[in-house]
Amino acid sequence: MSDIIITTGSITSAVRLKKRLNFLTHMNTAVIHTPTSINSGGCSYSVKTSLANLDLIKKLYNENKIVYKKIYSEDVINGESVFHDLS
Amino acid sequence: MIYLDNAATTLKKPLSLYPAVLKNTIINSANAGRGGHFYSMRASEGIYETAEAISTLFNIPSPEQLAFTPNATYALNYAILGLLSRDSHAIITQMEHNSVLRPIHKSCDYTVIKADRHGNIRLTDIKKSIRKNTKLIVCTHASNVCGTIMPIEQIGKLSRSHGIPFLVDAAQSAGSIPIDVEKLCIDLLAFSGHKGLMTPMGVGGLYVREGIKLNPIITGGTGSLSQSLTQPDFMPDILHNGTLNAPAIISAKKSVDFILKQTPQEIGKKEHFLASRLFENLKNMDNVTAYGSFEKGNHNGTVAFNVYDYDSVHTSEILNDKFKICTRGGWHCAYPAHQALGTEKKGAVRASFGFFNSVSDVAKLTDAIYFISKNKSFF
Known part of the structure; x- marks a missing residue:
C-alpha cells in the first residue's frame, strides 16, 4: 500500500495535524519535510500516513476537525517518487 | 541569601526543570523547523x-496562535510595532514598563491613563480617551513596581465593544494570576517565561488572536515559504524568525506543567499572602512608607517601600550587604509608575515574592527594614 502526504503551511501546523490525527484515530503518522516537487512557495512540512487512511482524513477535514492544504499520493516508479493530487 | 527579586526573574525553579535543561541541551539542540531529520523533528515536536x-494555561484556542520570543519585551515590540503606524492612536496606562512605553512612544500619538497613588486606574478614563483612530489599548496585568493588579476583564470588554485590539503585558502575572484570553477578551498576550512561569531565561511568547494581522518588524528565515521574499503572514511563522531556543523552550514545559498542577490561583494566593504580611508589617513601622493597592486587595506578590527618604538603591544595597536579602532599588524601568506613587525622586525598594518564598523570609526582611529604620548610621 502506498503512502499519502498531507501538506500544511508550517512545522507547527504539521505537528498539530499529526497530534490531532493520533488523538482522533490512532493512525500511524509522521511529520516530514515536504518534498520539493509538491511544496508551494518553498519549504514546508507535511504529515505522511498510509493511503488506507485517505477517506477518514477527508471525512475529518469535512467535519472541520483537522486542517491541511492538500493531499498527495506517493508512488515510487523506477526509483523516483511520483505524486498525484488527491485533494 | 534570601531572594526577593522574583519580579525581575525567578531564581528558584521547579526541581523537574533542572535535569530537563541538561537533557534538552544534549538531545534537543538541533534546529527546529529546519530540514526533516530526526533531531530537527524531535525538537519541533518538543516546542x-x-x-x-x-x-492550556491561558486558554489559547490553538497553539498555532502562539509564537515564542526571547522574552516579554520582544513580544510587546512585535505586537506594538506590528500593529501601529504614524497615524494611529494608542491608549496605555501610567503603570506600564518601558518595554511598552518605548515602542509606543516611537510609534504614534498616544494617551496615558493616569494612575492614583496606589497604582489604580479608572475604566472611565480609558473610555473617554478612545478616538476614531485608536488602534490599540495596552495594559499591564500587574504593576512591576508595586504589584497593583489592573481591571483587565473590564478593559478587555470595553476594547472588544469598540473593536479595538487589546494587548496585555502579562510579565508580572503569567503563572500567578489565572489568565483566560477568551474570558478576559484579550487579543494579544505578551509574557515572559523566566519570571512567574519559572522557565529558563530566553523564553517568552506572544499570543495573537486569529484574525489580527501584524506587520512583521523582524524578517528572515522561518523554515516556510522559502521561495518568497516576503515574510509568511501566518502565525507563528510570521514571528518565528531565525533559530528558536529549543532546549529552553522544550524544558519550559516542565515549569508550565508544574504551574498547571499547582494552579496559578494557589501560587498567586501564596505570593499575595506573603506580600500582604510584609505590607502590614511595614504599615505599622515608623519612618517606613509602603506603596500599592493593599487596602483594596488587588495586588500580587510585589511590595514597594522606602525607609525615610533614603536613596532606594542604597537601602537595597544595605539589605544585600548586611542582611543577605536580594531586593531591587531604583525605578524598575517604569518611571511614570513611580510618578504615580510619588517615588519619582528616589525610586523605591521592591521586594517581590515567589512561590518558593516563605513566611520566614517575610520575617527576616521585616526585621532588617526595622533595623535600618532605627539606625541612621547606615546612611
Whole structure:
C-alpha cells in the first residue's frame, strides 16, 4: 500500500495535524519535510500516513476537525517518487 | 541569601526543570523547523508540546496562535510595532514598563491613563480617551513596581465593544494570576517565561488572536515559504524568525506543567499572602512608607517601600550587604509608575515574592527594614 502526504503551511501546523490525527484515530503518522516537487512557495512540512487512511482524513477535514492544504499520493516508479493530487 | 527579586526573574525553579535543561541541551539542540531529520523533528515536536501546555494555561484556542520570543519585551515590540503606524492612536496606562512605553512612544500619538497613588486606574478614563483612530489599548496585568493588579476583564470588554485590539503585558502575572484570553477578551498576550512561569531565561511568547494581522518588524528565515521574499503572514511563522531556543523552550514545559498542577490561583494566593504580611508589617513601622493597592486587595506578590527618604538603591544595597536579602532599588524601568506613587525622586525598594518564598523570609526582611529604620548610621 502506498503512502499519502498531507501538506500544511508550517512545522507547527504539521505537528498539530499529526497530534490531532493520533488523538482522533490512532493512525500511524509522521511529520516530514515536504518534498520539493509538491511544496508551494518553498519549504514546508507535511504529515505522511498510509493511503488506507485517505477517506477518514477527508471525512475529518469535512467535519472541520483537522486542517491541511492538500493531499498527495506517493508512488515510487523506477526509483523516483511520483505524486498525484488527491485533494 | 534570601531572594526577593522574583519580579525581575525567578531564581528558584521547579526541581523537574533542572535535569530537563541538561537533557534538552544534549538531545534537543538541533534546529527546529529546519530540514526533516530526526533531531530537527524531535525538537519541533518538543516546542509544539510546550506551546500546547501554555495554550492550556491561558486558554489559547490553538497553539498555532502562539509564537515564542526571547522574552516579554520582544513580544510587546512585535505586537506594538506590528500593529501601529504614524497615524494611529494608542491608549496605555501610567503603570506600564518601558518595554511598552518605548515602542509606543516611537510609534504614534498616544494617551496615558493616569494612575492614583496606589497604582489604580479608572475604566472611565480609558473610555473617554478612545478616538476614531485608536488602534490599540495596552495594559499591564500587574504593576512591576508595586504589584497593583489592573481591571483587565473590564478593559478587555470595553476594547472588544469598540473593536479595538487589546494587548496585555502579562510579565508580572503569567503563572500567578489565572489568565483566560477568551474570558478576559484579550487579543494579544505578551509574557515572559523566566519570571512567574519559572522557565529558563530566553523564553517568552506572544499570543495573537486569529484574525489580527501584524506587520512583521523582524524578517528572515522561518523554515516556510522559502521561495518568497516576503515574510509568511501566518502565525507563528510570521514571528518565528531565525533559530528558536529549543532546549529552553522544550524544558519550559516542565515549569508550565508544574504551574498547571499547582494552579496559578494557589501560587498567586501564596505570593499575595506573603506580600500582604510584609505590607502590614511595614504599615505599622515608623519612618517606613509602603506603596500599592493593599487596602483594596488587588495586588500580587510585589511590595514597594522606602525607609525615610533614603536613596532606594542604597537601602537595597544595605539589605544585600548586611542582611543577605536580594531586593531591587531604583525605578524598575517604569518611571511614570513611580510618578504615580510619588517615588519619582528616589525610586523605591521592591521586594517581590515567589512561590518558593516563605513566611520566614517575610520575617527576616521585616526585621532588617526595622533595623535600618532605627539606625541612621547606615546612611
